Amino acid sequence: MLTGDKEILDLVSDSAVFVLIATLGGWVKFVMEGSWKFTRLVAILSGAAFSGFLAYMALWDMNISAAWMSAITGIAGSSGGTVLDHMQRMLVDYLAKKFGVRKTTDEQDIS
Numbered sequence: 001m002l003t004g005d006k007e008i009l010d011l012v013s014d015s016a017v018f019v020l021i022a023t024l025g026g027w028v029k030f031v032m033e034g035s036w037k038f039t040r041l042v043a044i045l046s047g048a049a050f051s052g053f054l055a056y057m058a059l060w061d062m063n064i065s066a067a068w069m070s071a072i073t074g075i076a077g078s079s080g081g082t083v084l085d086h087m088q089r090m091l092v093d094y095l096a097k098k099f100g101v102r103k104t105t106d107e108q109d110i111s
Contacts, residue, residue: 011057011060015053015056015057015060017070018052018053018055018056018069018070018073019049019052019053019056019073021052021070021073021074021077022048022049022051022052022053022055022056022073022074022076022077022078023045023048023049023052023077024074024077025048025052025073025074025075025076025077025078025079026044026045026047026048026049026077026078026080027044027045027048028078029044029048029077029078029079029080030044030045044080047080047081047084048076048077048078048080049077050084051076051077051079051080051081051083051084051087052073052074052076052077054076054083054084054087055072055073055076055083056069056073058087059072059073
């Protein structure tokens with residue numbers, strides 16, 4: 001549980017290696033796509049870093065090994081925006097269950 005500014009700063013500094021691994025996953029995706037545009041590179045690396053950081057935050061309190069954390073954040077970075085979409089859906093579902101809110105027809109998953 002985060003209880004103050006120092007803990008948050010420690011968490012951010014601890015996540016740096018995993019965010020770099022996620023960014024490396026984004027670089028791999030960029031190279032595999034073969035689209036050598038600078039704006040595309042920035043977009044992919046930004047999404048990868050953010051996805052990796054969110055994955056690290058989600059896994060932070062689960063007491064898993066650094067190797068598994070590296071693998072998961074790397075995959076999150078490579079997946080980029082796709083992971084963000086799934087994380088958003090999971091968060092909405094979690095909050096809906098926690099607060100007893102039912103989704104409207106427009107918000108229901110069709111998959």
